[in-house]
């Protein structure tokens with residue numbers, strides 16, 4: 097094999113690599129006589145994002161999605177595990193190096209009303225991640241702001257306005273422009289469209305897709321809505337109580353979900369996917385419940401749970417070619433009929 101062939105055959109370096117990430121929070125003591133309780137927000141999460149690819153992270157409220165996003169952004173240190181961007185462990189970097197590395201990864205938050213400072217002009221808001229990296233002359237800065245505003249479908253003149261002059265969808269475009277200004281490789285978007293009307297959601301997701309095509313961006317897209325991540329992601333990780341319980345390509349997950357929890361999430365997708373998955377009549381809303389003391393954390397809610405599930409926690413394992421699942425009954429779940437697709 098020639099050197100060139102070897103290079104092209106070598107697997108590409110992951111853009112982001114998260115290994116065995118765990119985060120525990122200690123809650124304030126209820127009284128002097130009680131031990132402080134701990135929340136295991138994240139429990140041994142391992143994931144990779146390749147350059148130009150996107151990972152969707154779905155799960156109900158409290159499953160650990162935002163904690164995962166904060167750790168990936170190095171906004172807090174994990175209890176254990178590592179977060180590496182292009183092979184460099186973010187939590188081992190000296191503060192100055194981490195500040196410079198932040199050029200490569202930016203975040204878009206859920207609330208387009210709360211995340212933009214109402215007293216700042218759009219120019220200042222959008223320029224902030226760049227000015228935080230060091231001095232830059234005013235004219236170049238305004239040119240750069242105008243360019244990213246155009247990239248997200250806004251006008252140069254918008255830079256001298258204030259956030260209250262824009263709709264929710266436009267504000268989310270401004271938040272995306274701010275994330276783009278440092279020309280990042282990765283954007284972590286935490287529920288970027290859940291505060292928007294459905295019609296506006298599609299516009300923002302389409303914009304994110306166009307930007308990905310144009311700049312080879314990667315996204316980590318956090319959402320409670322499978323339909324949203326399905327649109328934009330190459331891979332979906334389903335989280336339950338701080339663990340990834342299933343991970344695979346969207347088409348595999350929809351057609352052959354191997355975890356009963358993923359099936360419950362698909363069941364709750366409110367809109368028809370291209371393949372025609374619809375909400376099942378009378379489907380129960382997914383609420384949080386206490387985890388089992390031992391065994392599979394999903395066992396107390398699982399229609400397939402047996403004694404083995406209640407006693408032994410399933411490890412994440414491969415089923416099929418690239419599909420990962422943590423369920424003792426994965427093979428049986430995969431061959432169940434597709435989630436009900438009722439007419440109308």
Ligand SMILES: Nc1ncnc2c1ncn2[C@@H]1O[C@H](COP(=O)(O)OP(=O)(O)OP(=O)(O)O)[C@@H](O)[C@H]1O
Pocket residue numbers: 121122123135136137155156157158159160161162163164320
């Ligand atoms: N700073 C904190 N201190 C204590 N507990 C926390 C903290 N942050 C998160 N938690 C707890 O960790 C668990 C995971 O929370 P997280 O916000 O990551 O979930 P989520 O899936 O993003 O939920 P949501 O969709 O509601 O934002 C929850 O039980 C939450 O109460």
